[in-house]
Amino acid sequence: MNEPARMPGYQNTYHLDPADTDGVVFPAENRLPDGYRLETAETAVELRNYYDTFEWQAFDHGLAVASVGRNIYIYDLDSGRRITAARFAAPASFFASKLPEGALRSRLRGVSDIRAYGRLARIRVEQSSWKLLDSEEKTIGTLWLERWSARQREGAPLASIISLAPLRGYHDEFAALATLLLPESALPDESGLRRPFIAAMAAEGLEVGGYSSKIDLQLRADAPIHESALGLLRFTTEIMRRNEEGIRGSIDTEFLHDYRVSIRRARSILAQLKGVFPAEEAGRCARALKRVAAKTGELRDTDVYLLEEERFRSWLPEALHLGLDRFIAELQRRQKALQRSFSRYLASEAYAEFLREWGEFIDESRLPDPGQAPEAGRPTIEIARSSIRKAWKKVIRHGRRVSRETTDEELHAMRIDCKKLRYLLEFFASLFPNKSVLPAVGHLKRLQDNLGGFVDCSVQLEFLRHHLDRAQNRNPDVGLAAAVGGLMTVLHERQEKARCQFHKTFSRFDSDETAELFRNLTTHRDRLSQ
Amino acid sequence: MKTIAIYSIKGGVGKTASAVNLSYLASLRGDPCLLCDLDSQGASSYYFRISPSRKYSSEKFLKGKNRMYEHIKATDFEGLDILPSDFSYRNLDIELSEAKKPQKKLRKNLDALAEDYRHVFFDCPPNLTLLSESVFSASDIILVPLIPTTLSVRTYAQLLDFFNEHGLDRSKIRAFFTMAEKRKSMHAEIIEEHRSAPGFLRQVVPNSADVEKMGIYRAPLNAVRPNAAAAKAYRSLWEEIIAG
Numbered sequence: 001m002n003e004p005a006r007m008p009g010y011q012n013t014y015h016l017d018p019a020d021t022d023g024v025v026f027p028a029e030n031r032l033p034d035g036y037r038l039e040t041a042e043t044a045v046e047l048r049n050y051y052d053t054f055e056w057q058a059f060d061h062g063l064a065v066a067s068v069g070r071n072i073y074i075y076d077l078d079s080g081r082r083i084t085a086a087r088f089a090a091p092a093s094f095f096a097s098k099l100p101e102g103a104l105r106s107r108l109r110g111v112s113d114i115r116a117y118g119r120l121a122r123i124r125v126e127q128s129s130w131k132l133l134d135s136e137e138k139t140i141g142t143l144w145l146e147r148w149s150a151r152q153r154e155g156a157p158l159a160s161i162i163s164l165a166p167l168r169g170y171h172d173e174f175a176a177l178a179t180l181l182l183p184e185s186a187l188p189d190e191s192g193l194r195r196p197f198i199a200a201m202a203a204e205g206l207e208v209g210g211y212s213s214k215i216d217l218q219l220r221a222d223a224p225i226h227e228s229a230l231g232l233l234r235f236t237t238e239i240m241r242r243n244e245e246g247i248r249g250s251i252d253t254e255f256l257h258d259y260r261v262s263i264r265r266a267r268s269i270l271a272q273l274k275g276v277f278p279a280e281e282a283g284r285c286a287r288a289l290k291r292v293a294a295k296t297g298e299l300r301d302t303d304v305y306l307l308e309e310e311r312f313r314s315w316l317p318e319a320l321h322l323g324l325d326r327f328i329a330e331l332q333r334r335q336k337a338l339q340r341s342f343s344r345y346l347a348s349e350a351y352a353e354f355l356r357e358w359g360e361f362i363d364e365s366r367l368p369d370p371g372q373a374p375e376a377g378r379p380t381i382e383i384a385r386s387s388i389r390k391a392w393k394k395v396i397r398h399g400r401r402v403s404r405e406t407t408d409e410e411l412h413a414m415r416i417d418c419k420k421l422r423y424l425l426e427f428f429a430s431l432f433p434n435k436s437v438l439p440a441v442g443h444l445k446r447l448q449d450n451l452g453g454f455v456d457c458s459v460q461l462e463f464l465r466h467h468l469d470r471a472q473n474r475n476p477d478v479g480l481a482a483a484v485g486g487l488m489t490v491l492h493e494r495q496e497k498a499r500c501q502f503h504k505t506f507s508r509f510d511s512d513e514t515a516e517l518f519r520n521l522t523t524h525r526d527r528l529s530q
Numbered sequence: 531m532k533t534i535a536i537y538s539i540k541g542g543v544g545k546t547a548s549a550v551n552l553s554y555l556a557s558l559r560g561d562p563c564l565l566c567d568l569d570s571q572g573a574s575s576y577y578f579r580i581s582p583s584r585k586y587s588s589e590k591f592l593k594g595k596n597r598m599y600e601h602i603k604a605t606d607f608e609g610l611d612i613l614p615s616d617f618s619y620r621n622l623d624i625e626l627s628e629a630k631k632p633q634k635k636l637r638k639n640l641d642a643l644a645e646d647y648r649h650v651f652f653d654c655p656p657n658l659t660l661l662s663e664s665v666f667s668a669s670d671i672i673l674v675p676l677i678p679t680t681l682s683v684r685t686y687a688q689l690l691d692f693f694n695e696h697g698l699d700r701s702k703i704r705a706f707f708t709m710a711e712k713r714k715s716m717h718a719e720i721i722e723e724h725r726s727a728p729g730f731l732r733q734v735v736p737n738s739a740d741v742e743k744m745g746i747y748r749a750p751l752n753a754v755r756p757n758a759a760a761a762k763a764y765r766s767l768w769e770e771i772i773a774g
Binding site: 134135136137138139170 | 578579580581601602603604606611748
């Protein structure tokens with residue numbers, strides 16, 4: 001109700017050239033017809049600290065989040081108006097769950113619960129507003145003028161924005177009058193607050209929407225695969241490097257997650273594209289990547305546990321909650337220690353040395369000697385097709401061979417096969433039309449969800465079993481052990497459920513329809529582009 | 531959504547002043563609130579400076595959410611909207627008499643607003659018609675302002691009779707005294723006699739020049755003079771109402 005809805009066909013926001021606002025008369029009250037007048041409503045200067053997640057999720061949802069003093073606000077990027085507010089002295093970064101109960105909190109939790117909101121830029125906003133009154137002295141709407149300037153460089157203007165906020169039931173009347181009040185130099189801005197927001201972030205050296213862990217790289221079908229593979233490796237390395245700071249700052253768990261995914265992707269490229277790089281070098285690099293990844297395994301497992309805390313709690317009867325609390329407390333201590341240790345590693349000479357060697361490998365653009373890397377010069381599209389076909393056939397072949405018992409080993413292996421296929425589809429997605437890749441990914445994803453569910457349970461079971469073993473050697477804590485036992489029971493049940501569903505899920509994947517999709521994708525046929 | 535009717539058989543008992551101030555107080559808590567001005571004299575709309583436009587008919591009122599939506603106007607107070615009188619009343623009675631289940635028709639229309647408003651107030655016309663009946667059945671609470679005089683209290687008894695005759699739920703009715711004058715011993719006696727009776731609210735709104743001046747301010751008294759005695763009385767009255 002209080003949300004300033006953007007009216008269809010109605011322009012709410014205008015911008016003025018920021019350098020050019022001094023000579024501009026706004027609002028031009030003398031142009032109003034008889035019976036109407038303006039009343040100055042508010043002039044204020046405030047310092048806004050804008051926040052968003054590392055992935056700019058609030059922006060993607062059409063929102064801007066800013067703290068002003070001890071309050072925090074959500075703004076609608078379309079209209080520029082505040083949507084909701086809460087009392088909250090925002091620190092440099094915070095999670096939505098830490099906000100006081102209310103509309104603002106549920107809104108931000110909806111945007112992202114898992115990622116932290118970090119402070120990005122401090123903007124000085126000079127705000128003036130006028131109410132437009134009719135002959136009954138009834139307000140029919142408000143006009144706002146905001147001048148934004150960068151805090152860092154005193155006074156440097158970033159943007160001037162005019163926004164119009166008609167009151168409900170007065171849109172037409174207000175819109176007609178507001179047009180008279182606007183200066184000629186005001187340009188309608190369909191983007192609402194987005195333009196000034198992007199400018200404000202740029203002034204701080206930040207690129208809005210500049211981070212996503214998704215592979216977003218346009219490959220050329222006829223380029224040598226060696227060149228394309230290097231491009232992909234540089235891309236994943238860039239993602240890896242950009243997450244280091246967030247890991248060291250312990251901002252949220254997704255930095256480490258994205259970091260690990262990029263390492264896995266890089267390893268997958270090296271392992272799956274055989275003959276593209278000299279085997280010895282590629283092998284050395286793959287092992288180095290594996291060693292780095294191995295240092296993060298337990299830390300990630302611990303993170304996952306802490307993220308699942310509420311779900312775990314819901315599985316256990318209240319009698320075991322105290323034990324769970326102690327278990328969680330132990331994990332938190334462990335997580336801190338692991339986080340510190342890995343952060344130290346990231347700052348170490350050993351890591352710098354790894355990066356140097358790895359950097360040399362991915363910066364070497366010359367085609368390797370055909371004797372050592374016979375496939376390096378082949379067109380990317382050919383390798384893409386053949387490697388996807390090979391990986392898909394492997395999934396089918398292995399899947400059909402899985403026994404009726406569906407053992408742990410079989411399912412673990414299946415999961416890895418699927419993941420390899422998934423990565424290949426992602427690496428080469430830019431070479432194929434969306435309509436042929438997306439359905440293939442969709443079919444595969446359903447199978448992966450089943451296998452992922454199974455493996456997650458078994459990894460967690462293993463983690464808990466290990467924890468119990470270790471606990472035995474120290475002071476045994478019966479409550480904690482009981483809670484862990486309770487969790488293991490539920491996990492075991494879920495694992496068995498996933499196991500039971502494998503054959504059904506797989507037979508759906510192993511269908512004529514999926515086969516057709518993959519055949520089309522991996523066969524060179526011009527009719528596809530018809 | 532809670533629906534609250536302000537009703538009196540007799541005019542001039544502070545009904546509209548109560549509707550305006552109570553709906554304003556309800557909106558102050560941050561919950562969106564709608565005041566439906568069903569009184570053809572349009573006093574509530576006047577208090578919010580909303581001038582009537584004659585384009586609309588009662589037929590539209592009954593056609594449901596979208597039609598109703600178009601005619602809702604924001605007041606100058608955040609979270610408080612109004613459905614102006616011009617469109618909502620005039621021929622509602624005739625329209626209702628043609629509807630299949632007139633008593634339930636209004637309720638059904640209102641359900642569509644439930645997502646948007648926490649409280650909906652009706653400023654009712656001072657008579658007993660099909661519209662009144664429809665409002666009674668659509669309301670969760672029926673507030674009945676009474677001047678502490680024998681005549682006024684008699685109209686209250688008439689209302690109770692009407693409820694009995696028509697099989698309406700009497701327990702929704704909450705009467706309260708308005709325009710009470712301390713110096714008049716009859717006022718004091720009547721208040722003393724009734725305020726503890728079942729169905730009566732304890733809070734009394736005093737007679738005050740401030741309330742009369744609302745026609746000059748053209749705004750809720752609680753917005754303009756929150757510390758006036760009558761404004762304080764309305765605040766306590768509202769607290770008593772929501773406390774159940």
